[in-house]
Amino acid sequence: MDKTKRVPIEVAGAQLVAAFNKTPYLTFNQMEMRFEDDTIRCYLDARRELVGNTHFNILHGGVAATMLDSIAGIVAMLELYRRNQGTLSEQHKKMARLATVDLRVDYLAPGRGKQYIANAEVIRMGRKGCTMRMEMVNDEGKSIAMGIATFAY
Amino acid sequence: MDKTKRVPIEVAGAQLVAAFNKTPYLTFNQMEMRFEDDTIRCYLDARRELVGNTHFNILHGGVAATMLDSIAGIVAMLELYRRNQGTLSEQHKKMARLATVDLRVDYLAPGRGKQYIANAEVIRMGRKGCTMRMEMVNDEGKSIAMGIATFAY
Amino acid sequence: MDKTKRVPIEVAGAQLVAAFNKTPYLTFNQMEMRFEDDTIRCYLDARRELVGNTHFNILHGGVAATMLDSIAGIVAMLELYRRNQGTLSEQHKKMARLATVDLRVDYLAPGRGKQYIANAEVIRMGRKGCTMRMEMVNDEGKSIAMGIATFAY
Amino acid sequence: MDKTKRVPIEVAGAQLVAAFNKTPYLTFNQMEMRFEDDTIRCYLDARRELVGNTHFNILHGGVAATMLDSIAGIVAMLELYRRNQGTLSEQHKKMARLATVDLRVDYLAPGRGKQYIANAEVIRMGRKGCTMRMEMVNDEGKSIAMGIATFAY
Numbered sequence: 375m376d377k378t379k380r381v382p383i384e385v386a387g388a389q390l391v392a393a394f395n396k397t398p399y400l401t402f403n404q405m406e407m408r409f410e411d412d413t414i415r416c417y418l419d420a421r422r423e424l425v426g427n428t429h430f431n432i433l434h435g436g437v438a439a440t441m442l443d444s445i446a447g448i449v450a451m452l453e454l455y456r457r458n459q460g461t462l463s464e465q466h467k468k469m470a471r472l473a474t475v476d477l478r479v480d481y482l483a484p485g486r487g488k489q490y491i492a493n494a495e496v497i498r499m500g501r502k503g504c505t506m507r508m509e510m511v512n513d514e515g516k517s518i519a520m521g522i523a524t525f526a527y
Numbered sequence: 528m529d530k531t532k533r534v535p536i537e538v539a540g541a542q543l544v545a546a547f548n549k550t551p552y553l554t555f556n557q558m559e560m561r562f563e564d565d566t567i568r569c570y571l572d573a574r575r576e577l578v579g580n581t582h583f584n585i586l587h588g589g590v591a592a593t594m595l596d597s598i599a600g601i602v603a604m605l606e607l608y609r610r611n612q613g614t615l616s617e618q619h620k621k622m623a624r625l626a627t628v629d630l631r632v633d634y635l636a637p638g639r640g641k642q643y644i645a646n647a648e649v650i651r652m653g654r655k656g657c658t659m660r661m662e663m664v665n666d667e668g669k670s671i672a673m674g675i676a677t678f679a680y
Numbered sequence: 681m682d683k684t685k686r687v688p689i690e691v692a693g694a695q696l697v698a699a700f701n702k703t704p705y706l707t708f709n710q711m712e713m714r715f716e717d718d719t720i721r722c723y724l725d726a727r728r729e730l731v732g733n734t735h736f737n738i739l740h741g742g743v744a745a746t747m748l749d750s751i752a753g754i755v756a757m758l759e760l761y762r763r764n765q766g767t768l769s770e771q772h773k774k775m776a777r778l779a780t781v782d783l784r785v786d787y788l789a790p791g792r793g794k795q796y797i798a799n800a801e802v803i804r805m806g807r808k809g810c811t812m813r814m815e816m817v818n819d820e821g822k823s824i825a826m827g828i829a830t831f832a833y
Numbered sequence: 834m835d836k837t838k839r840v841p842i843e844v845a846g847a848q849l850v851a852a853f854n855k856t857p858y859l860t861f862n863q864m865e866m867r868f869e870d871d872t873i874r875c876y877l878d879a880r881r882e883l884v885g886n887t888h889f890n891i892l893h894g895g896v897a898a899t900m901l902d903s904i905a906g907i908v909a910m911l912e913l914y915r916r917n918q919g920t921l922s923e924q925h926k927k928m929a930r931l932a933t934v935d936l937r938v939d940y941l942a943p944g945r946g947k948q949y950i951a952n953a954e955v956i957r958m959g960r961k962g963c964t965m966r967m968e969m970v971n972d973e974g975k976s977i978a979m980g981i982a983t984f985a986y
Contacts, residue, residue, distance in 0.1 A: 398579075399577055423551050425550070425552060428550065435593075436597065440590075440593065443589050443592065473637075476935065479629065480804070481630075497826060503934065503962065505786050517803070524934055524983050526961055633956065635956055655809070656832055675979075706893075735929065740856070743895075745902065746893065749893075749895050776888065780894045784937045
């Protein structure tokens with residue numbers, strides 16, 4: 375992301391997504407961030423490797439936790455940029471330092487489907503940290519997991 | 528696990544570990560359960576693929592969440608077997624049905640090290656569910672993450 | 681609540697509210713449940729006794745936790761009644777046994793205002809337990825705290 | 834607390850306890866902080882007013898949440914003082930600004946007993962926030978609730 379001048383949110387979003395999609399653990403899991411509808415979502419196609427319970431063929435809970443933590447982080451960064459409190463340089467420092475402090479995942483339905491999609495929204499954005507709310511649905515729109523995460527920056 | 532008769536805890540533990548180590552998402556992540564010191568621990572060697580923050584070379588938070596969820600589940604099963612409330616058949620039904628209801632992960636230090644080891648203990652074991660407390664340390668014994676999970680069975 | 685026959689939801693709601701409003705800790709705090717708009721909400725007027733931080737005159741975090749736990753419990757009972765899975769007698773047993781397993785509260789803004797109002801919604805309703813999502817706002821509609829709770833029954 | 838010079842930890846602890854015990858919501862609940870064994874604990878005698886479930890005569894979950902939030906806050910302040918990172922003046926600013934960001938309570942056993950005692954320990958202390966672990970036991974030493982809280986300062 376260009377650190378010296380302000381770019382439109384869709385440019386910032388595209389740059390964030392491009393950078394995030396190189397994260398080793400996301401490429402390993404084949405999770406993909408996409409900037410769309412003025413926000414960022416995370417996509418994952420179901421694969422045998424992601425199964426946690428072979429008897430019932432259900433997604434491992436860690437997959438949902440990974441998606442929810444990741445989407446919360448990137449959407450928090452996008453919102454920091456969008457709100458642009460303080461100078462742009464301060465915003466960039468915050469974005470680079472952003473770290474998950476705690477994460478809660480609620481498993482609402484067995485993880486079944488052909489594709490999983492995760493989104494996130496800000497519920498608190500403070501000077502030194504924020505709180506994010508996340509959801510993962512399957513390709514039929516069924517809610518599989520919800521989450522809350524606290525970040526520091 | 529032999530469902531018709533009671534075996535010593537170390538036999539039950541070894542059988543559980545053997546079964547769990549075939550879980551697709553655990554083999555994909557190269558996480559390995561071991562029965563030792565009368566309990567079960569989960570081991571993971573650091574690898575490039577597990578990184579979440581390339582700038583600081585830190586483990587992705589989803590890796591810790593995956594390990595903590597997994598170790599909590601297998602240790603809960605072992606404890607259900609050990610405590611053997613109700614008939615053995617009821618215990619086996621509970622073990623098969625065991626599912627994470629919610630998970631909290633607290634990130635205590637940046638995930639750095641050569642190896643990560645996770646353990647779990649029961650803090651509540653009820654008729655229909657239990658609460659587990661987990662910790663992940665690195666090879667130097669530094670606490671990287673702690674967790675709490677509620678399970679239903 | 682009449683345990684032998686089914687009553688309309690507004691009658692069940694009124695009966696639940698009347699019973700809950702006798703709970704010692706709710707009367708002690710002067711928290712009041714009301715059935716309105718087909719759901720139940722919890723109301724609390726600001727008082728000096730409820731302050732946790734005298735320097736900034738902010739509501740104690742325990743007040744929000746108490747309201748969120750209480751509203752989640754009563755709305756879970758109402759939903760168990762409304763959905764009426766199993767026989768009515770089974771529903772009543774579940775309602776009587778309902779107990780909070782875990783509660784998360786996220787503090788989003790300093791607790792200031794003349795009145796606080798809490799609401800809750802079901803996000804998972806299973807055979808042996810449910811997950812509730814709660815929010816507390818002040819009289820200006822500002823979100824003070826959100827919560828998630830897991831219940832067993 | 835004297836803000837201009839450093840006092841021994843037991844003096845700082847006694848001053849913190851004296852200040853905290855004037856908090857309106859703690860006096861209203863009759864919760865009492867005590868500095869003892871080099872740490873601070875919170876004490877509460879069982880009373881009819883604190884009951885949440887009259888059928889089973891069980892403590893309201895909000896009482897445990899209030900005690901755990903409070904003990905975490907005061908012990909975090911004591912530890913900030915003890916560790917004295919940065920100047921004393923910075924420490925005092927942190928102590929004054931300390932606010933709960935999120936709180937998780939796990940209810941482990943029905944709240945019954947003559948007295949309840951809560952303690953807390955630091956599991957992470959960072960530059961801008963900390964994570965605390967808490968426990969509430971009854972007078973027989975039975976664990977009634979455990980908690981985790983994230984604070985910002």
